[in-house]
Amino acid sequence: MAKLPKPQELMQTIDFRPPKTDWRNLKVELREGMYCHPAKKKDLEAVDYPYIREWSPKDEDWKLPADWKEQVLEAIRERLIRFRSFHVFMDICVRCGACADKCHFFLGSGDPNNMPVLRAELMRSIYRRYFTPSGKILGSIAGARELTPEIIKEWWYYFYQCTECRRCSLYCPYGIDTAEVTIIAREILNLLGLQLGWIAGPVANCYWKGNHLGLEPHTIKSNIEFMLDDIENITGIRIEPSFNRKGAEILFITPSGDLFGVPGVYTCMGYLMLFHEIGLDYTWSTYASEGGNFGFFTSMEMAKRLTYKIYSEAKRLGVKWILGGECGHMWRIWNQYLPTFWEPPDNLQVPVSPITGTRFEHARYSKLVHVVEFTADLIKHGKLNLDTSRTDHLVVTWHDSCNTSRGMGIFEEPRFVIKNVVKNFYEMPDNTIRERTFCCGSGSGLNASENMELRMRGGFPRAMAVKHVNEKYGVNVLANMCAIDRAALQPLMDYWVPGVTVMGVHELVGNALVMKGEKERTLDMRGEPLPGKEAKEE
Amino acid sequence: MPSIEFQGKQIEVDEDGYLVNLNDWSKELAEYMAGKDGITLTDAHWEIINFLRDYYQKYQIAPMIKILVKEVGKVMGPDKGNTKYLYQLFPDGPAKQACRYAGLPKPTGCV
Numbered sequence: 001m002a003k004l005p006k007p008q009e010l011m012q013t014i015d016f017r018p019p020k021t022d023w024r025n026l027k028v029e030l031r032e033g034m035y036c037h038p039a040k041k042k043d044l045e046a047v048d049y050p051y052i053r054e055w056s057p058k059d060e061d062w063k064l065p066a067d068w069k070e071q072v073l074e075a076i077r078e079r080l081i082r083f084r085s086f087h088v089f090m091d092i093c094v095r096c097g098a099c100a101d102k103c104h105f106f107l108g109s110g111d112p113n114n115m116p117v118l119r120a121e122l123m124r125s126i127y128r129r130y131f132t133p134s135g136k137i138l139g140s141i142a143g144a145r146e147l148t149p150e151i152i153k154e155w156w157y158y159f160y161q162c163t164e165c166r167r168c169s170l171y172c173p174y175g176i177d178t179a180e181v182t183i184i185a186r187e188i189l190n191l192l193g194l195q196l197g198w199i200a201g202p203v204a205n206c207y208w209k210g211n212h213l214g215l216e217p218h219t220i221k222s223n224i225e226f227m228l229d230d231i232e233n234i235t236g237i238r239i240e241p242s243f244n245r246k247g248a249e250i251l252f253i254t255p256s257g258d259l260f261g262v263p264g265v266y267t268c269m270g271y272l273m274l275f276h277e278i279g280l281d282y283t284w285s286t287y288a289s290e291g292g293n294f295g296f297f298t299s300m301e302m303a304k305r306l307t308y309k310i311y312s313e314a315k316r317l318g319v320k321w322i323l324g325g326e327c328g329h330m331w332r333i334w335n336q337y338l339p340t341f342w343e344p345p346d347n348l349q350v351p352v353s354p355i356t357g358t359r360f361e362h363a364r365y366s367k368l369v370h371v372v373e374f375t376a377d378l379i380k381h382g383k384l385n386l387d388t389s390r391t392d393h394l395v396v397t398w399h400d401s402c403n404t405s406r407g408m409g410i411f412e413e414p415r416f417v418i419k420n421v422v423k424n425f426y427e428m429p430d431n432t433i434r435e436r437t438f439c440c441g442s443g444s445g446l447n448a449s450e451n452m453e454l455r456m457r458g459g460f461p462r463a464m465a466v467k468h469v470n471e472k473y474g475v476n477v478l479a480n481m482c483a484i485d486r487a488a489l490q491p492l493m494d495y496w497v498p499g500v501t502v503m504g505v506h507e508l509v510g511n512a513l514v515m516k517g518e519k520e521r522t523l524d525m526r527g528e529p530l531p532g533k534e535a536k537e538e
Numbered sequence: 539m540p541s542i543e544f545q546g547k548q549i550e551v552d553e554d555g556y557l558v559n560l561n562d563w564s565k566e567l568a569e570y571m572a573g574k575d576g577i578t579l580t581d582a583h584w585e586i587i588n589f590l591r592d593y594y595q596k597y598q599i600a601p602m603i604k605i606l607v608k609e610v611g612k613v614m615g616p617d618k619g620n621t622k623y624l625y626q627l628f629p630d631g632p633a634k635q636a637c638r639y640a641g642l643p644k645p646t647g648c649v
Contacts, residue, residue, distance in 0.1 A: 219599060
């Protein structure tokens with residue numbers, strides 16, 4: 001595995017001076033640490049992906065299918081017809097450069113191909129050559145390039161250096177969404193069998209076992225039991241949630257990272273405690289056990305395939321609506337695509353909070369509510385007893401996840417919840433939050449370990465904003481509501497801003513939540529002594 | 539696909555050195571893999587490797603680190619039930635390194 005340079009060394013390599021040669025003459029150099037391993041054959045076979053073979057990015061010959069060129073051009077042609085937006089994005093860029101310095105990967109690398117304008121140009125130049133009269137006739141004068149195997153390598157390298165965060169599109173005067181170009185480029189690469197291991201593994205697991213991690217039903221139950229032991233140790237209360245229970249009012253689905261990894265499990269403990277405290281009539285499912293959707297990072301069809309179990313499980317169990325855990329891309333898919341992928345079953349109703357009576361009108365069609373919206377509503381109605389003296393030692397800032405903020409506009413709810421469960425809250429600078437938020441650098445299936453340098457570069461702007469509030473206000477907690485963030489931001493903090501801990505919203509809620517009949521808390525959600533509330537010596 | 543040569547046989551591993559076929563595993567192979575990293579496996583290491591293998595049999599996945607820590611605390615005493623102790627044994631991280639010696643697939647992170 002490539003060795004990760006030290007932060008200082010890495011920073012010195014960021015060079016914003018333009019290269020001496022024309023970008024079209026730059027030969028792409030695939031550098032270790034900047035890309036992920038290719039997919040394993042067994043994972044591709046599990047979901048019938050095309051052109052399954054052994055190949056390595058380091059090989060000169062990537063063993064492309066014999067008719068690869070026709071396939072790529074046909075795939076572009078199909079998508080130009082199918083997605084009007086894609087066609088428009090191919091035509092309208094005036095290369096004004098407003099997007100150039102808005103991309104976290106460009107800011108963390110200085111690589112010109114990471115300027116969104118140029119990333120899209122990798123595709124546009126091919127579009128011009130084969131789909132526009134000027135490009136066909138004038139060639140390179142019209143900004144056109146021949147499609148060669150080198151171009152495929154370049155696409156693979158750079159379209160997997162984009163996290164589809166859409167920050168560039170916010171600044172584009174034409175509203176060009178480079179993420180859509182990336183999504184389409186990745187679909188085409190997938191058609192050529194050039195999938196990533198870190199994406200294909202979760203997709204295969206999700207298809208066959210129900211979730212990205214491949215947790216079997218008894219493993220899910222056992223992991224949750226383990227969390228319940230911890231909760232009992234902390235609060236003295238034994239919680240007994242239900243699994244696959246027909247007739248429950250609400251089906252709860254969260255990204256499987258919350259059931260397995262640190263710090264996701266602390267967030268999960270927060271859900272368990274909250275739902276117990278308010279007496280929510282809900283059930284977990286060991287079948288629809290994944291909120292996230294790595295299929296979305298391969299093709300729209302695979303995203304659709306992997307979401308089928310959500311509504312079908314809601315139907316089987318006869319629930320009234322679906323509550324979803326803290327996740328980013330999961331919400332982009334649930335909010336923007338799921339109800340158009342599949343018809344919500346008849347038994348689902350417009351979500352109404354059984355505790356406050358609030359009708360979640362915005363979810364009247366999808367029947368899906370985000371848990372942070374749900375909890376904000378509980379607090380707004382004064383339904384929770386919260387003790388912020390337990391979180392007094394935490395100085396918190398908020399990372400807006402790209403998908404929930406820029407993609408969906410959930411800005412206020414998490415801030416409202418956090419300000420009610422902690423006393424010390426400070427925002428990062430304005431141009432790094434809300435719709436202008438910076439990506440964690442590891443989204444869209446890039447949170448592997450072999451590409452750690454890429455992740456540390458991509459997360460550089462976010463980390464610098466945290467560093468700013470860390471130095472100015474003593475911020476020591478970076479809160480978020482996304483499973484990829486929870487997994488990705490901790491290594492990012494350890495690398496750039498040591499001493500900052502990453503927490504989900506409901507970990508903070510769990511710390512502050514006063515539960516009926518609980519013992520005096522001496523431990524936080526992680527089982528660490530609570531400052532000022534340590535157990536007294538006998 | 540990369541491989542390691544052991545006892546005159548080519549054993550398939552992935553890019554990060556994890557066994558492709560669980561059945562290729564043997565105690566000797568684990569010792570050989572550790573040896574290449576300059577580690578001699580002691581009883582303390584084996585306690586963890588054996589636990590990982592047992593757990594994998596039951597659950598088809600490596601345990602979450604919290605479960606591993608708790609189990610070590612139970613078996614080896616509470617002073618050892620912490621991640622620091624595990625890192626002393628497996629400097630590259632208990633999840634990654636210990637799983638590799640135990641012949642388990644590379645643990646998926648949190649996705």
